[in-house]
Amino acid sequence: MRWSNLFVPTLREAPGDAEAVSHALLVRAGFIRQLHAGHYSLLPLGWRVHNKVAAIVREEMDALGGQEFLLPTMHPASIWKKSGRWDTMGEIMFRLNDRRDNEMALGITHEEIFSTVATELTSYKELPQIWYQIQLKFRDEARPKSGLLRVREFSMKDSYSFDIDSAGLDKAFEAHREAYIRIFDRLKLSAMPVEASSGAMGGNSSVEFMVPCDAGEDDVARCDSCGYSANVEKATSALPAIEDKPGPDQVERFATPDIRTIEQLTTFEGGAEASRQIKTLVMVIDDELTLVILRGDHQLNEQKLLDATGAVAIRQAGADEILSALGARPGSLGPVGVEGLKIIADEALRGRSNMTTGANEDDWHVRGVSIERDVTVSSWADLRQVTSGEQCPLCEAPLRLVRCVEAGHIFKLGTTYAEKFDLSVANAEGAQTPIVMGSYGIGIGRNMATVAETHNDDNGLVWPVSVAPFEVVITTVKNDETSMNAAVSIYEELKRRRVDVVLDDRNARAGVKFADAELVGIPYRITIGPRALKENEVEFTERRSGETSRIGVDQVVDFVTGTVNDAR
RNA sequence: CAGGGUGUAGCUCAGUUUGGUAGAGCAUUCGCUUUGGAAGCGAAAGGUCAAAGGUUCGAGUCCUUUUACCCUGACCA
Numbered sequence: 001m002r003w004s005n006l007f008v009p010t011l012r013e014a015p016g017d018a019e020a021v022s023h024a025l026l027v028r029a030g031f032i033r034q035l036h037a038g039h040y041s042l043l044p045l046g047w048r049v050h051n052k053v054a055a056i057v058r059e060e061m062d063a064l065g066g067q068e069f070l071l072p073t074m075h076p077a078s079i080w081k082k083s084g085r086w087d088t089m090g091e092i093m094f095r096l097n098d099r100r101d102n103e104m105a106l107g108i109t110h111e112e113i114f115s116t117v118a119t120e121l122t123s124y125k126e127l128p129q130i131w132y133q134i135q136l137k138f139r140d141e142a143r144p145k146s147g148l149l150r151v152r153e154f155s156m157k158d159s160y161s162f163d164i165d166s167a168g169l170d171k172a173f174e175a176h177r178e179a180y181i182r183i184f185d186r187l188k189l190s191a192m193p194v195e196a197s198s199g200a201m202g203g204n205s206s207v208e209f210m211v212p213c214d215a216g217e218d219d220v221a222r223c224d225s226c227g228y229s230a231n232v233e234k235a236t237s238a239l240p241a242i243e244d245k246p247g248p249d250q251v252e253r254f255a256t257p258d259i260r261t262i263e264q265l266t267t268f269e270g271g272a273e274a275s276r277q278i279k280t281l282v283m284v285i286d287d288e289l290t291l292v293i294l295r296g297d298h299q300l301n302e303q304k305l306l307d308a309t310g311a312v313a314i315r316q317a318g319a320d321e322i323l324s325a326l327g328a329r330p331g332s333l334g335p336v337g338v339e340g341l342k343i344i345a346d347e348a349l350r351g352r353s354n355m356t357t358g359a360n361e362d363d364w365h366v367r368g369v370s371i372e373r374d375v376t377v378s379s380w381a382d383l384r385q386v387t388s389g390e391q392c393p394l395c396e397a398p399l400r401l402v403r404c405v406e407a408g409h410i411f412k413l414g415t416t417y418a419e420k421f422d423l424s425v426a427n428a429e430g431a432q433t434p435i436v437m438g439s440y441g442i443g444i445g446r447n448m449a450t451v452a453e454t455h456n457d458d459n460g461l462v463w464p465v466s467v468a469p470f471e472v473v474i475t476t477v478k479n480d481e482t483s484m485n486a487a488v489s490i491y492e493e494l495k496r497r498r499v500d501v502v503l504d505d506r507n508a509r510a511g512v513k514f515a516d517a518e519l520v521g522i523p524y525r526i527t528i529g530p531r532a533l534k535e536n537e538v539e540f541t542e543r544r545s546g547e548t549s550r551i552g553v554d555q556v557v558d559f560v561t562g563t564v565n566d567a568r
Numbered sequence: 569c570a571g572g573g574u575g576u577a578g579c580u581c582a583g584u585u586u587g588g589u590a591g592a593g594c595a596u597u598c599g600c601u602u603u604g605g606a607a608g609c610g611a612a613a614g615g616u617c618a619a620a621g622g623u624u625c626g627a628g629u630c631c632u633u634u635u636a637c638c639c640u641g642a643c644c645a
Contacts, residue, residue, distance in 0.1 A: 009578085010606095011578090011579055011580090011594095011595085012579075012580085012594060012595075012606070013579060013580045013581095013594075014579090014580085015579070015580085016574085016579090016580070016581085016638085017574085017637065017638045017639090018638090019638075019639070028579095034637090036636080036637080037636080037637065037638090090643095091643090092643090092644065108645085109645065139644080139645095141643085141644065142569075142642080142643050142644070143639095143640095143641090143642090143643075143644085145638085145639085150644085156645095158645095196645090197645095206645085208645090217644090302642090302643090315642090316642095406645080409645050411645075439645085441645060443645095477603085477604055478603075478604090508603095508606095509602090509603060509604085509605080509606080509607070510603075510604045510605065511603095511604075511605030511606055511607080512605080512606050512607095513605090513606095514604080514605050514606085515605065515606050516606085518605095519606095527604080529604060530604085531604075
């Protein structure tokens with residue numbers, strides 16, 4: 001490819017609305033353009049990188065026995081109703097009606113479609129199967145952001161395993177785990193597998209692959225000592241036990257004028273420190289008003305509450321709902337004596353006594369509360385958000401919270417879809433057995449953006465060779481006949497050796513061409529200029545280090561081919 | 569969905585306070601001069617000032633409504 005024929009609209013300045021580094025650089029370097037919020041056009045360079053990421057994913061999927069499909073993106077509502085996700089997916093799913101007014105949806109993922117195909121599996125002899133596709137997904141995200149990192153239309157590799165039993169699923173899951181590690185290794189992403197919430201996907205076990213990166217949206221609790229790592233939606237920590245002094249035989253009411261927060265109560269005469277208070281939250285869980293209680297100094301993690309209750313939707317109750325249910329406003333709420341409402345308690349409250357909380361009357365609190373004696377707890381769950389510095393649940397070293405991008409996620413679905421779609425095969429005894437499924441996702445565009453996010457410097461992008469839009473750029477300093485002859489002959493020979501090379505033959509100043517090559521992030525540059533050429537040499541520059549060396553015209557093709565092959 | 573911000577040339581942005589002929593830098597095109605790190609000089613072209621309505625002799629600027637995009641949170645495989 002000759003640069004003079006390429007469409008690479010580089011910009012000296014980034015568009016003002018690009019906040020994330022990858023967003024700014026991918027736009028500046030001419031890889032992407034925004035069409036509207038959450039929808040991007042991939043320009044030729046962007047599409048080249050995208051395809052290389054996809055090719056790596058495809059190779060690793062094929063290596064574990066995966067078979068590639070291409071499934072429809074537009075689906076009839078009926079299959080989503082069959083799985084139950086027509087209702088549970090809520091607003092995330094784009095929905096539309098066709099000319100006959102039939103309900104349709106754009107796929108957010110493809111469990112339903114693959115499950116439909118999988119009804120044709122009839123015998124255990126056909127199992128296991130691993131099916132995958134690399135396809136567009138549509139999600140009506142409430143807030144697309146950060147360029148390619150969170151979009152509403154994106155291509156994703158999603159694979160699905162079908163096994164006769166859970167041992168088979170474990171094997172498929174492990175094969176995917178290893179394949180994902182290889183994929184991220186080839187993408188030069190330091191992804192770490194972490195325990196994760198399965199969220200709305202269903203299933204009972206999942207692992208996320210998280211890449212530490214400021215532009216990310218998830219926090220991972222990590223122990224540097226033993227390697228424990230989990231998404232904060234799942235993470236726990238070891239808390240030092242709190243010894244409660246003996247309290248009164250019954251709850252005591254006391255007046256607390258204008259005290260509305262846990263913070264205020266810590267300094268109020270007769271109050272209590274935050275860890276000796278009960279925080280009372282009123283949540284509406286699938287339309288049911290519920291009390292959620294935690295230690296005063298703990299934060300609720302809503303995903304944990306979702307997982308603990310199996311609920312579809314959770315929101316905080318409004319002030320009016322709270323007042324009519326409890327008789328007080330937020331700031332004076334408590335679980336003591338509450339009847340007729342479900343009370344979900346965080347594990348950290350178990351066995352606690354002599355605690356202080358709201359009296360469900362404005363300006364009044366109660367103390368001497370013993371959880372077991374005074375609160376009718378409906379269920380216990382781990383609900384609190386882990387914070388930095390707390391002790392690792394495994395080894396008690398301090399935990400660290402790391403901001404991450406979710407680059408991949410693998411789930412053990414079990415038999416959920418087998419039951420909904422009546423997927424079963426005859427086993428060796430001739431009995432019908434439900435198929436056990438797993439599902440495994442990795443976003444192509446998101447990984448491309450994550451590589452950009454983690455591989456750049458002041459001059460622009462620094463692609464790993466494995467996904468670079470071109471592996472080598474040949475830059476001519478002057479376009480005189482001698483230079484061009486040398487350049488073209490090296491270019492042709494590199495192409496013959498299957499090196500992905502671009503010849504920057506533009507009639508532009510050298511500085512412009514150097515700057516563009518660096519902004520675009522091509523890993524290796526061969527500079528052909530009069531200085532070196534006089535001595536029958538060219539220059540070779542590595543983008544990452546910026547180091548330049550001279551090399552003979554006769555050796556350069558061998559040398560570059562070898563260097564590129566080693567780095568692939 | 570809540571809160572905040574922005575919308576003027578391809579890009580980055582001034583101009584809005586105090587209404588009076590639409591601006592700059594970069595990019596583009598042409599000419600000259602240049603040619604190893606985003607060159608210089610000269611010229612040209614480029615606009616429905618997000619949209620609609622209103623006030624006014626006159627609106628980029630004031631008022632109303634709408635809309636788009638960005639940020640924080642909520643939400644989210």
